[in-house]
Amino acid sequence: MSPGLLFAEHALLPSGWAQDVLLAWDAQGQLTQVQTGAAPPAGVARAGGPVLPGLPNLHSHAFQRAFAGLTEYRSVQGGQNDSFWSWRTLMYRFAGCLTPEQLEAIATWLYLEMLEAGYTSVCEFHYVHHQSDGQPYADAATLSRCLLRAAQRVGLGLTLLPVLYQTGGFGGQAPHAGQRRFLNPTEALLRLLQDLGPEAAVQGARLGLAPHSLRAVPPDSLREAVAGLTALDPLSPIHIHIAEQTQEVDDCLLWTGQRPVQWLLDHAPVDRRWCLVHATHMNEDEYRRAAACGAVAGLCPSTEANLGDGLFDLPLWAQAGGAWGLGSDSHTCVNAAEELMLLEYGQRLQRRQRNVLAQADQPHVATAMTLQAVAGGAQASARPVAGLAAGQRADWVVLDPQHLALAGLSPQDMLSAHVFGSHRSSAVREVVSGGVTRVQQGRHALHESAAQAFVQARSALLAAV
Structure with missing residues (x-):
């Protein structure tokens, strides 16, 4: 340069x-x-x-780009509804067959697509770690390094978030075969971050941690992982899937007597380092408390629509002072402007109003949304990508x-x-x-x-x- x-x-x-x-x-x-x-x-x-300003993409599962559009058929029988959970079964089949060479090729194309569509950096929520039989590679960082190389090759800024995944459901349920490539003891994931540090630093990438979800990370592991990460780097970002589907909320209530976001806020040190991905199903108190702690809401409109997740109440979040950013998640859509459009249109359909996300000082809704998405995306990325200002990346x-x-x-x-x-x-x-x-x-x-x-x-x- x-x-x-x-x-x-x-x-x-x-x-x-x-x-x-x-x-x-x-x-x-x-x-x-x-x-x-x-x-x-x-x-x-x-x-x-x-x-x-270049838009940060704050939530990506790169390998899922390879089967975008290939799950659009009814996969359940007997009158059951297709849902996130039936889609997940299909996704596991693809995850189980992925090779390092395929992941790198898929991520290289995806990251190039992101640049062509107006994203200039990405937070990669990376949870496929091991070989297809669940055994670690000789180099445990094999697949992580595929993603680092892909981002470096095309010139996309990267926040790499290796995922902690240990259980198959709330209450420590055993993981099933489709999840075997994801699993790591807490100490192994922290060791992975240490090993990746020098390589990430060379290309200006940022490292963080992604406890996959409350159903996949037991309370003790969550606590140990956050403490271990903080010891390595007290400013590193923490991303977690939370309250994406109503079944997740119901299962969490059955397990703890609390809703997912409520439980997380009561049991983890949630602050500005955290990105609450989706957070679709919160009550008013959860909106207020989560916004007050400074966490970013990670919204993925095209994926949330594709999976039938539901709609985040962004005006309520904004009233509470909450920050937010955009991700393309499963990559059924790789287009920064289209995610902005879908976000606004979802709010319009929900409220039967127009220009819902405009602000008093920014009446043009596209301008208002772009500035908010850049600010929230930069916070979640923990990289200096907060727009066109001295000290920020030239994106x-x-x-x-x-x-x-x-x-x-x-x-x-x-x-x-x-x-x-x-x-x-x-x-x-x-x-x-x-x-x-x-x-x-x-x-x-x-x-x-x-x-x-x-x-x-x-x-x-x-x-x-």
Whole structure:
């Protein structure tokens, strides 16, 4: 990398839209200056359109991209409803056959897709650790290193979250065969984080921990894992699936007499380090308490819709001062703008209102959502990716002002048209991550070769299922 300068006529800063913005960054890919009202210096490159902060994707299971679209059929008989739980059975079949080479090819394509769609970093919730028979690889970090290499190859910022997974249900139920590749003793997972530290540091990746869920991590293990992680790095992020489905809430009540989020807040040191992924089914008290502790809500609208999870009450969360960010989770959709659209549309359908997530100081809903998603995603990533400001990573997206949906509009209306009136990624002209241009004219340089490798990996995986 090398230092650089860019002049933008319009850029979306953390405080809102600004004109005549000069961006400067250093050889480490970090912004050193964001000057507004600047005269364009001679010889300095000009952005080809409005500049947006790159969006962090705060929840990803990379391998699931390989079977997106392949579970859209009724898989249960006898009048039972298809649900998250029947989908999970199908997912386990794919997870059981995955090879390291396939994971790396799938993740490389996925991470490239993310860049082309306006994401500039990802939180990878990584839970396939072992060989297909459940035995550890000779190098326990084999699959984690596949993900690190994939992100480095395409230039996507990474927060890697190895998953702690130990039980098959609440109350210490034994895991079943479909989960054998996920399982680790607490000390083994903490050792994995220590082993990955130097390699992650070299490429600027962040490490954290993901207790999979309350049903998969017993209370003692959760406590030991959080304490062990804090001893390694007191600022590292902690992500957990919680209250995604009503059955999970019912099972937790049966086990403890408490709802999942209620139990977690009473038994774990939840604070700004935590990301509560989904948190779909909370009562009003849980919304209030979880927001007050500073945790980020990790929302994945396309996956939550695909699995029939339900709708998060984002206005209630916002009233309590809660932060939130967006993830693409199972990757039925890999499109930053489309996740924003689906999030707003879900709230509209629930309330029968429009522009639900607009704010008094940001009446354009696409602008308001983008700024909130960037701030919450940065907090959950524990990386300096909180937007176009000095000290943050030089991550941004340039929109195409000549795109039919955007042509002739003001910057805030261009963003609105990008989210609500285009094909969602078709107006992305350029994407920069860490000060390096990764996408030009909507295409990553590795697009063709990565796509071919992905198709080959998926075909081999499908033949093995």
